[in-house]
Amino acid sequence: MTVATPEAVSPQALKSALNWRVAVKKFDPARRIPAAQWAALEEALTLAPSSYGLQPWKFFVVEDKALRAKLQPASWGQAQIVDADKLVVFAVKKDLGPDHVERFIERICEVRRMPKEALTQYRKMMLDSVSLEPARVQAWAIRQVYIALGVFLTSAAALGVDACPMEGIDKDQYDQILGLPAKGWNAVLVAAAGGRADDDAYAKLAKVRFDRHELIEIL
Amino acid sequence: MTVATPEAVSPQALKSALNWRVAVKKFDPARRIPAAQWAALEEALTLAPSSYGLQPWKFFVVEDKALRAKLQPASWGQAQIVDADKLVVFAVKKDLGPDHVERFIERICEVRRMPKEALTQYRKMMLDSVSLEPARVQAWAIRQVYIALGVFLTSAAALGVDACPMEGIDKDQYDQILGLPAKGWNAVLVAAAGGRADDDAYAKLAKVRFDRHELIEIL
Numbered sequence: 556m557t558v559a560t561p562e563a564v565s566p567q568a569l570k571s572a573l574n575w576r577v578a579v580k581k582f583d584p585a586r587r588i589p590a591a592q593w594a595a596l597e598e599a600l601t602l603a604p605s606s607y608g609l610q611p612w613k614f615f616v617v618e619d620k621a622l623r624a625k626l627q628p629a630s631w632g633q634a635q636i637v638d639a640d641k642l643v644v645f646a647v648k649k650d651l652g653p654d655h656v657e658r659f660i661e662r663i664c665e666v667r668r669m670p671k672e673a674l675t676q677y678r679k680m681m682l683d684s685v686s687l688e689p690a691r692v693q694a695w696a697i698r699q700v701y702i703a704l705g706v707f708l709t710s711a712a713a714l715g716v717d718a719c720p721m722e723g724i725d726k727d728q729y730d731q732i733l734g735l736p737a738k739g740w741n742a743v744l745v746a747a748a749g750g751r752a753d754d755d756a757y758a759k760l761a762k763v764r765f766d767r768h769e770l771i772e773i774l
Numbered sequence: 775m776t777v778a779t780p781e782a783v784s785p786q787a788l789k790s791a792l793n794w795r796v797a798v799k800k801f802d803p804a805r806r807i808p809a810a811q812w813a814a815l816e817e818a819l820t821l822a823p824s825s826y827g828l829q830p831w832k833f834f835v836v837e838d839k840a841l842r843a844k845l846q847p848a849s850w851g852q853a854q855i856v857d858a859d860k861l862v863v864f865a866v867k868k869d870l871g872p873d874h875v876e877r878f879i880e881r882i883c884e885v886r887r888m889p890k891e892a893l894t895q896y897r898k899m900m901l902d903s904v905s906l907e908p909a910r911v912q913a914w915a916i917r918q919v920y921i922a923l924g925v926f927l928t929s930a931a932a933l934g935v936d937a938c939p940m941e942g943i944d945k946d947q948y949d950q951i952l953g954l955p956a957k958g959w960n961a962v963l964v965a966a967a968g969g970r971a972d973d974d975a976y977a978k979l980a981k982v983r984f985d986r987h988e989l990i991e992i993l
Binding site for chain 1: 786793811814817825832835837881882921923927933939984990992
């Protein structure tokens with residue numbers, strides 16, 4: 556048997572939440588995420604796993620309505636950008652390199668109260684990883700951001716919060732509108748979160764997945 | 775207020791599960807995942823979101839102990855490969871192209887009982903996306919696999935099941951040992967799942983994350 560967390564979620568509750576989840580096309584602008592649920596989603600983002608634990612990311616929550624309005628045309632005009640209660644821009648570290656690794660090593664030493672020398676080997680592995688060809692390092696860092704997206708969407712579903720991931724954004728325009736590169740970041744993708752509109756026709760359609768036996772194979 | 779699922783998980787329960795989660799370095803080989811929890815994890819994999827809903831992936835669950843033993847040297851010798859109750863190889867569709875799109879369109883028509891003609895625009899968008907430069911299409915498909923990883927790890931944590939994601943595998947060797955390319959797939963990464971050993975020293979260390987205010991910024 557596995558060691559279960561004190562408040563582990565039942566298999567049925569998890570399946571129910573994941574089957575309820577849809578990529579919401581139409582949010583009800585009047586529906587707000589309760590504060591406790593939003594705080595848990597922010598915590599889920601900060602706790603998302605990444606390679607080496609490097610967290611090569613930052614999450615920008617766009618509250619400013621004027622900024623939201625500017626982002627909509629950079630998002631194929633999709634209404635979720637302005638209608639959803641929250642809009643999270645998932646960003647990746649620009650020029651991920653030794654500076655970020657050193658900052659992380661310092662953070663480990665701070666949290667775990669250990670000397671830097673205890674991390675020599677670990678530090679070297681990370682430095683090697685970020686010293687590869689820049690385009691390769693960037694692609695790797697962007698893949699990590701997609702883990703955080705999976706964590707966010709699953710967490711939202713578990714909490715009964717609606718969400719919609721959006722890859723189809725003009726990243727350069729996002730960068731420009733939000734001033735991300737000057738802060739050291741680049742936009743990767745977006746997730747809107749809030750509550751679905753009662754008349755969201757898409758949300759009522761049957762979920763389409765390939766047959767379980769096409770998706771999972773036992774070897 | 776958002777519409778909550780009937781059995782929505784409380785913010786406290788989610789936070790507790792995500793804080794409990796660690797990338798387990800040492801599994802207890804005697805600890806097994808209960809059948810209901812594993813079934814829920816398989817369902818979580820099949821329900822994972824992907825761009826367009828295309829599911830450019832397949833999940834190979836390696837039960838064969840001899841195969842596991844062969845995979846260990848292709849995984850930096852990490853013990854999780856053989857000690858964990860379950861080992862899931864996340865694979866991406868090789869040569870993602872029009873065939874996969876057509877198969878998906880047929881599946882939508884089947885599940886939603888709609889004519890193919892109703893999906894003309896959607897089909898065209900997907901065909902355009904998979905007709906870009908092959909390396910670009912492949913990179914995009916691989917990023918989707920990382921969403922599924924995030925879903926799997928979050929779901930496991932919610933259920934109180936331990937897991938460990940592993941990017942550091944020799945993918946070519948995995949492909950060869952498991953015969954994936956002949957089946958149309960390529961290994962991307964691995965997740966082991968089971969129960970942590972009582973003496974896993976890493977699991978007892980404090981979780982290291984950058985400060986919340988460094989990871990999340992309100993705009």
